[in-house]
Amino acid sequence: MAGATTKPAHFPLLLSVIAALLLSGAGPGTRLHLWEFGTGFQLMRWAAFAGLAAVALAVVMLLLPRTRRGGLAGLLAALALGLGVAFVPWNALRYARSVPPIHDITTDTVRPPQFVAILPLRAGAPNPAAYGGPDAARAQIGAYPDLRTHRMDIAPPAAFNRAQQAARDMGWEIVAADAATGRIEATDTTFWFGFRDDVVIRVEADGAGSRVDLRSVSRVGVGDAGANARRIRAYLRALGT
8 A cells, every 4th residue: 555655756756757858859859850949949848837747746745645655755856857847948938038039149230241151051041141220230239238349459361360260169160261351151050959040250450450240140030049149249258359
């Protein structure tokens, strides 16, 4: 009889494990082209719901002496795992809603760098390569006022070389590097979902030094949950002064 009374305590743990599997497979399955990114997002939602259900069931069973007896460790594990799984998509959604639904970020909203070599690679992509204009600029400036032209006290040829090396150090795939025009184009593939986002860097003379502008654009998704802004910030840190 004792064994029978502890078996129900296994259900929350099983449910939390299922939730963890849904969450852990959402991104890699999308990256491996097993399903579309919309399905990956849906799996994250299901993971959150399953995790919360596991938490609720575990709490109820912890309050009942009959189900708590002999299954305390499993119920506590289900509670912790369920909460952890549910937190990941909740936190991602919370952050996504805290930034504007834009996917094209640049350090120069007046004269954003333009794609050339990458245009054929974006053929058929849901998001166009053309800049969104004043509306996108206003939304970006309100959300990311720190993103602006990067100035360097070195001549354009040296700045171009440093800009290209910084792009390589970021792990980006260099598509084109034209020193004559100061343009570098690259593609970055995100780790979890495998989204392919494109970057164009422009190096120009600025008095005795140089100015570097860049633009990062997602191929899919109305919003980017701040990914392009984070990418630009990371690149500027790698570029240095």
